[in-house]
Amino acid sequence: MAIPIVDFANWKSEGSNRRQVAQDIVTACRKVGFVYIINHSLHEVLLEEAFQWSQRFFDLPQEEKLKAPHPEGWAVHRGYSWPGLEKVSQAFSAENDEERVKQLREIPDIKESFDIGSEENPSQPNQWVPEDSLPGFRTFMNKFYWECFRAAGEVLQALAVGLNLEENYLLRKHSGHNNQIRLLHYPPIPAEALESHRAARCPAHTDWSSITVLFQDDCGGLEVENPDQPGNFIPATPVKNAMVVNIGDLLQRWSNDVLRSTSHRVTLPPLSDRFEGKQRLTRKRYSIPYFLAPDPDSVIECIPSESGEPPKYEPITPAEYNQMRASMQY
Numbered sequence: 001m002a003i004p005i006v007d008f009a010n011w012k013s014e015g016s017n018r019r020q021v022a023q024d025i026v027t028a029c030r031k032v033g034f035v036y037i038i039n040h041s042l043h044e045v046l047l048e049e050a051f052q053w054s055q056r057f058f059d060l061p062q063e064e065k066l067k068a069p070h071p072e073g074w075a076v077h078r079g080y081s082w083p084g085l086e087k088v089s090q091a092f093s094a095e096n097d098e099e100r101v102k103q104l105r106e107i108p109d110i111k112e113s114f115d116i117g118s119e120e121n122p123s124q125p126n127q128w129v130p131e132d133s134l135p136g137f138r139t140f141m142n143k144f145y146w147e148c149f150r151a152a153g154e155v156l157q158a159l160a161v162g163l164n165l166e167e168n169y170l171l172r173k174h175s176g177h178n179n180q181i182r183l184l185h186y187p188p189i190p191a192e193a194l195e196s197h198r199a200a201r202c203p204a205h206t207d208w209s210s211i212t213v214l215f216q217d218d219c220g221g222l223e224v225e226n227p228d229q230p231g232n233f234i235p236a237t238p239v240k241n242a243m244v245v246n247i248g249d250l251l252q253r254w255s256n257d258v259l260r261s262t263s264h265r266v267t268l269p270p271l272s273d274r275f276e277g278k279q280r281l282t283r284k285r286y287s288i289p290y291f292l293a294p295d296p297d298s299v300i301e302c303i304p305s306e307s308g309e310p311p312k313y314e315p316i317t318p319a320e321y322n323q324m325r326a327s328m329q330y
Contacts, residue, residue: 001226001234004028005242009039011158019161026162026259029247033262034224034236037243042151044241047215050144053137054286057114058185060133068127070115074323077180078115079127083187084108110199111186111266116141118177123296141181148290149176152213155245156292159211163258164306170254173294174210178318180293186221186266186285191275194268194282201285202266204233207248208322209293214244219285220269225262235270250294250321253313256302294318 006024010017028035057065062082070079117124119142128138153171160169186201193199201221216222216238223233224246236244252261269283294300296319302311 001032001228003032003034003036003224003234003236003244005036005038005239007039008037008041008154008158011154022158022160022162024162025155025158025245029159029245029259031227031260032224033227033260034244034246034264036239037155037245038239038241040151040243041154042147042243046144046147047241049140050215050288051217051286053134053140054114054183054185054288057129057134057137057183058112058286060129064129064133065112065114067133068114068129071127076124078117078124080129081113081115083110083112107197107200107203109202110189110193111184111201113185114183116145116181116183117179118145121177124178145179145181146176148181148213149179149292151243152179152211152290152292155213155243156211159251159259163255163303165303169303170210170251173298173300174292175295178293178295180291182289182291184285184287184289186282188281188284191268191280191282200267204263204265206261206263207246207291208250209248209291209318210251210254211248211292212246213290213292214246214287215289216244216287217285219283221266221282221285222264222287223267224264227260227262233265233267236264237270248291248293250300250318253316254300254303256305256309256312258303258305296322 004024006021006028008021011021025035065080068079070081070085116126119126131138153174156170156174157167160167160171189199194201204225218238220235220238222236224236226232226234246264247259247261249261252259269285275281297317299315299317301315302313
């Protein structure tokens, strides 16, 4: 299996070239669930600046980062999460299963993150460090949030066209206020801790929402499961300035399983660039995923099948689905 690369340059053109871009993206998301998109509309200078701000934030003293902590519990998904707070898993629960949570947390995730959403989402209030802790951070991140929504929205439009739907069929359920930027830092960790499974970076999981648009540094470590060979993961090798786009669970459900939400994980980087120093420390790694999500009270029901296949799923709202997933994560 290889993760396809699609050149997005022709999306702004007319006619057959534009439709070919859409069809290529849908084909990748049917077969693999992941696609690299190059020549998208986010400028490389903006991406470089976003990574610079991310590194500045994580370089702050811990007491400064803790001035914007992730709120207790799972309901609000904003602010700073320190190493060990979050446990990514594929578990679902409608109720808080304390024994299951305890088992999951026996192997901690060694990463730290900072989650940001729309400033106009009262149910998910942002948690910011004071302006004098990192001047300009809030202003830039708010700008970057809406630029990412614009670019990710274009991909969602292309998916709709590739599915033979009206261009805004999927996008119209996305106001942009329910999305999320996640700044991620994987600090150096002894390789032996990962090899012996005493710790993890980010275990295998699928994403919850419509699509994820990911930007990663040159470290490596992201792996994607081969849908035809469960348990077999391949590297998602960094491609400079490319978007790594993957389908989320809600869009798989929405498409009646036409599009594929594929499991992925972050583990040791490639052999040629894996360790630093005598202690065999992993390199630090930075990535920025942007999760594009439908509005929480919108109803997600299966798109009518061209072949007449009946819906596989009952209608659900994103708020109901997220509760099942988030209650197991924090």
